[in-house]
Amino acid sequence: MKRHKYLPFALLLTFPLLTTAQNAPADPAAAASKAAPKPAASLADFTKGMKKYEGYFPFYYEEKTGKIYLEINKFDQEFLYFSALTEGVGAGGPEKGQASSAIVKFMKMGPKVLLMAPNYNYRAVTTNLDEQKSVAGAFAKSVVWGFMPAATEGSKVLVDFTPFIVRDSQKIGDRLGARSFAGLRGGAAPAPGPAAPPYRFDESRSAVYLASTKNFPKNTEFEALVTFTGGSTAGGRGFGGGPEIAPDPNAVTVNMHQSLVELPDNQYKPRKFDPRSGLNMFSYLDFSAPMTEPVLVRYSRRHRLEKKNPGAASSEAVKPIVYYVDRGAPEKIKKALIEGGAWWNQAFEAAGYKNAFQVKELPADADAMDIRYNVVNWVDRAGNPRAFSYGSSYIDPRTGEIIKGVVTLGSDRHRQDYLIAEGLLQPYGAGKANTSKMEQLAMARIRQLSAHEIGHTLGFFHNFAASPNGRSSVMDYPFPRFSLKSDGTIDVSDAYATGIGSWDKRSVIWGYQDFPKGTDEDAGLEKIMQETLKQGHLFIPDIGGYTHPTSHQWDDGENAVTQLTKLMTVRRHVLDNFSEKAIPDQAPMATLEEVLVPIYLLHRYQIEATAKSLGGLYFSPAVKGDGQVATKMVAPAEQWKAFDALMTTITPDALALPEKLIQQIPPRPSGYNNMSELFSRHTGPTFDPIAAAEAAASETISSLLNAERAARLIEYQARDSQQPGFMPVVDKLLSATWKAPLPAGYKGELQTMVNNVTLKTLLELAADNRASESARGQALLKVQELQLWMSGKLPTADSRQKANLAFGLSQISKFNEDPNKFQPIPGLEMPPGAPIGMPDLNFLDDDVVY
DSSP, X not given: OOOXXXXXXOOOOSSOOOOXXXXXXXXXXXXXXXXXXXXXXXXXXXTTTSEEEOXXXXXXXXXXXXXXXXXXXXXXXXXXXXXEEXXXXXXXXXXXXOEEEEEEXXXXXXXXXXXXXXXXXEEOOSSOHHHHHHHHTTSOOEEEEEEOEEEEETTXXXXXXXXXXXXXXXXXXXHHTSOOBOOOOTTOSOOBOOOOOOEEEXXXXXXXXXXXXXXXXXXXXXXXXXXXXXXXXXXXXXXGOSTTTOSSTTEEEEEEEEEEEXXXXXXXXXXXXXXXXXXXXXXXXXXXXXXXXOSEEEEEOEEXXXXXXXXXXXXXXXXXXXXXXXXTSOHHHHHXXXXXXXXXXXXXXXXXXXXXXXXXXXXXXXXXXXXXOEEEEEEOOSSOOOOOOEEEEEEOTTTOEEEEEEEEXXXXXXXXXXXXXXXXXXXXXXXXXXXXXXHHHHHHHHHHXXXXXXXXXXXXXXXXXXXXXXXXXXXXXXOOOOEEOTTSOEEOTXXXXXXXXXXXXXXXXXXXXXXXXXXXXXXXXXXXXXXXXXXXXXXXXXXXTTTOXXXXXXXXXXXXXXXXXXXXXXXXXXXXXXXXXXXXXXXXXXXXXXXXXXXXXXXXXXXXXXXXXXXXXXXXXXXXXXXXXXXXXXXXXXXXXXXXXXXXXXXXXXXOOOHHHHHTOOOOOTTOOOOTTSOOOSSTTSOOHHHHHXXXXXXXXXXXXXXXXXXXXXXXXXXXXXXXXXXXHHHHHHHHXXXXXXXXXXXXXXXXXXXXXXXXXXXXXXXXXXXXXXXXXXXXXXXXHXXXXXXHHGGGSOHHHHHXXXXXXXXXXXXXXXXXXXXOOOOOOOOOOHHHHSOSOOOEETTEEO
């Protein structure tokens, strides 16, 4: 059955469809009908003196009122409605490039004109009209807007389109007033403050933005300057007010863009979805499918790309895929974005295309909101140093064809890598600092980032199993590669890979190969896939979670355990030699901590990667008969090796900072407020090296005592007695912490802290009603055994250990009162890490991939 045909009665929304503006009448057409005069009989008479814009939907602009009148000459013809935020709010709020899209059509209903969105999620792909009507009548559609005609002339209707244009089409008003921040405490994350009063769309301060309101043969473009008023300035920051959001926080003004776009022709041929391919999925329900086929129809999301000569091994494309980079990016950044994005042409060449993928600077006369342009936006942010980025695609909801790719890159992204490089290289010695290596590292990251996010807009998932296979994909999250040279310096020359990866080439070959006429496409695709598997590629996207031993974010190296050991060696060397050379001349000494944080936590992601071997599971997206191993337990020796490597990260020697370095970090001076990028502390304004160690140690201990990992360890040992099991892991953990001798001095305090974190985390697991009962039971048994040991040790312990034991026993006693209600004191968390830390906002919303 040919599933690629589409019918005119359904809808798949790439993003949630945005309807009426805030404070607008529930039924705009009904409200308009009360005051609307009888429509004029002639469009020419009504529009006399107005400026006409010819194009896909002709429209008129009336200078004296600032109104737009749309000439509707295509009724019951579907087109793509596209809405986007042209300008961001900043401060981590709604950002430039966020958008929504849907298929809609104009319909006449009595005196009204309705903008209707049919429902493409549910279909009957059949020639049986009764079956089509049955499915269409079973699911709701949406009327996006209603209009009363201002003039009619034959089959043409003129409507006042201004209320539709000048509104909160992106629904950001509620988000602007969603919350405020009551300031920062002790370097910790922002403390949530009271909800701020909402922002509301203010029509009196909003208008059509004519400079970006244009018309073209296949698309009609509108833009509005939209103002929101309200909010609060009472100490709030960010969304709730304050100078970060706007010059006057009570009036936030942005531009919003809306497009009416002709749908692509019906010559696009969808390609089946394969969970091994790396491509994102487009789907709908086909209720006409026979019982021998699934109701859920799955296709791959991809751009249209065809060879001029499909029979040739290499051919130019009928129409190449072109991406345009934001002109507003700084020159060095712009150059790196173009260079990195252009790497994808290497993959398309491998698929048999000549110059089919191109990256250019956006022309001066082009509009980034024009749906004809695939764009890479460079977004400036204030008050949000976690410079996340993302790539999204806007598709034809009938077929899954990608119509427009939009990349949004945070402007501080390169600064994160620059900061890491400062700590590794410590370049600020006597005289002029040599910053060239740091700039080279940062630009290498920008090139990789450009390729990564563009990859999402081409339809590709993350592949977090790529880094162990020779950095085979730009769709992995890469950690900078560096090494310790024999002279004690750090080599960062190979921080990031250059060029497209071998996995990316195989993904493009599978997703975009243009087969000659008469080829069995399914057979051709499977042949490509078998060659991909033969080359040793493994595709594990976000589903790798906290389980697959080779699927990691922000890791490096072929073996996670080996890499952790190597990383700990480099980290120790850098920390032992850390000095004021890490900050520029005249910088306050307190800013040493800002550079220290990413160096002290250099191993944070490798801890997570290593922990996946313990109670982990190798698995693949195997399909029947493809030869892949579906699942395989990790060898016991490999798991214990991972455990031992993890334990080296929480020893006092690993956690300690040099005394000289601690003495060099004073409290933050005036003008340098606390920030979320710093360590939390128990000591007030002074730097707290034990709290910093607590944040690092908590990552390892929480990884070891993770509830899901505990459940797997128990299950796997039940199935195979050679597997480690959960209780033996806890026994070894307690032997290395509570039951180990307590060192003297500073390192003894570090060990005491590790002991407390270990007990706290074990108690949390025993009290976690979301954990498996077996895991809770075994954790509870180990708590009881530890309590007996503590009680026996208490009489003979010295005063320092006795204090530690007394506190531990008090926590267990409190837990024993009611385990289900036990709430331990929250542990200190690490400062945000991506990027490196905040996951590129690692979630999937339709095909928005971070």
